[in-house]
Amino acid sequence: MVSPRTAKKWADRYRAEGPAGMVDRTSRPHISPTRTPPQVVKKIMALRWRRRLGPVQIGGRLAIPASTVHAVLVRCQINRLSRIDRVTGEPLRRYEHDHPGSLIHVDVTKFANIPDGGGHKFLSRQQSRANAIATAHRTGERGKGHRPRIGIAYLHTVIDDHSRVAYAEIHSDEKSQTATGVLRRSVAWFAERGVSVERVLSDNGSCYRSHTWRETCAELEITHKRTRPYRPQTNGKIERFHRTLGDGWAYTRFYASTQERNDALPAWLHFYNHHRAHSAIGGKPPVTRLTNLPGHHS
Numbered sequence: 001m002v003s004p005r006t007a008k009k010w011a012d013r014y015r016a017e018g019p020a021g022m023v024d025r026t027s028r029p030h031i032s033p034t035r036t037p038p039q040v041v042k043k044i045m046a047l048r049w050r051r052r053l054g055p056v057q058i059g060g061r062l063a064i065p066a067s068t069v070h071a072v073l074v075r076c077q078i079n080r081l082s083r084i085d086r087v088t089g090e091p092l093r094r095y096e097h098d099h100p101g102s103l104i105h106v107d108v109t110k111f112a113n114i115p116d117g118g119g120h121k122f123l124s125r126q127q128s129r130a131n132a133i134a135t136a137h138r139t140g141e142r143g144k145g146h147r148p149r150i151g152i153a154y155l156h157t158v159i160d161d162h163s164r165v166a167y168a169e170i171h172s173d174e175k176s177q178t179a180t181g182v183l184r185r186s187v188a189w190f191a192e193r194g195v196s197v198e199r200v201l202s203d204n205g206s207c208y209r210s211h212t213w214r215e216t217c218a219e220l221e222i223t224h225k226r227t228r229p230y231r232p233q234t235n236g237k238i239e240r241f242h243r244t245l246g247d248g249w250a251y252t253r254f255y256a257s258t259q260e261r262n263d264a265l266p267a268w269l270h271f272y273n274h275h276r277a278h279s280a281i282g283g284k285p286p287v288t289r290l291t292n293l294p295g296h297h298s
Helices: 005-022 038-051 055-062 066-075 124-138 175-194 211-219 232-250 260-274
Strands: 104-112 152-161 166-171 199-202 224-226
Touching: 038 055, 038 066, 066 166, 104 175, 104 232, 152 175, 152 232, 166 175, 166 260, 175 211, 199 232, 211 224, 232 260
Parallel strands: 104 199, 199 224
Antiparallel strands: 104 152, 152 166
16 A cells, blocks of 8 residues: 555665664655754854743844744753753753662751741731740840841751652751761661662762761762752752742741741651652652552552
């Protein structure tokens, strides 16, 4: 059911190359005279990356049809602004390790403590300031110029690269002893769930450059990697988790005290790991990527 010309082409291919010549080949032409020149493609990409312009604006600047610009953007996979890094303007380079434990991300994020009676997120500045002064008088905390201070909560976070399962602890500092303690407990926590940690990725914070951290990684037989300086995008999974953490736990509702907020963290982490649909892993909870884990739907 083909033309004689097509049958002859297949026969000639088989005589020349054998069975390998019968494999499907692309129908793309060898020469495309009307294809957009590389110089124009570079200009289109530069305007897209640096100025965040759309096809119509780029076409107007370069005096070419918007449809041509759109075709180039689709071909270069930058037709959606969500695929471009907000800071550098370069295309996002996504990666994911192939099994749980292959790489975990660690970091520290900070949240201001909440004065007794609530803070400025839900109360007026005047009422929040009065609550902070009363709390500082109770605790005796003072800052520069003997000003009342309520302090900062340091949240040490750990997230598995493949499954996005998260572990977190709240502390009063980000020293090396605290960070290594969190690493030990998180590795044990993952081990209880059948995950053996092989590598850990951190930024260049002082606690992660310490001898204590290096010795702990060697003791646990974990390879330590650090991100390139001034490139938080490399550790982007945990940075994005921090935003989810703030929206879903720290600022989601009114807390009358720091302790009340701290008490809500374990329940939120359970919800995040076991029930919250994660867009990066097909709309399923992170724990579903941990295989052979009994009761992971509880």
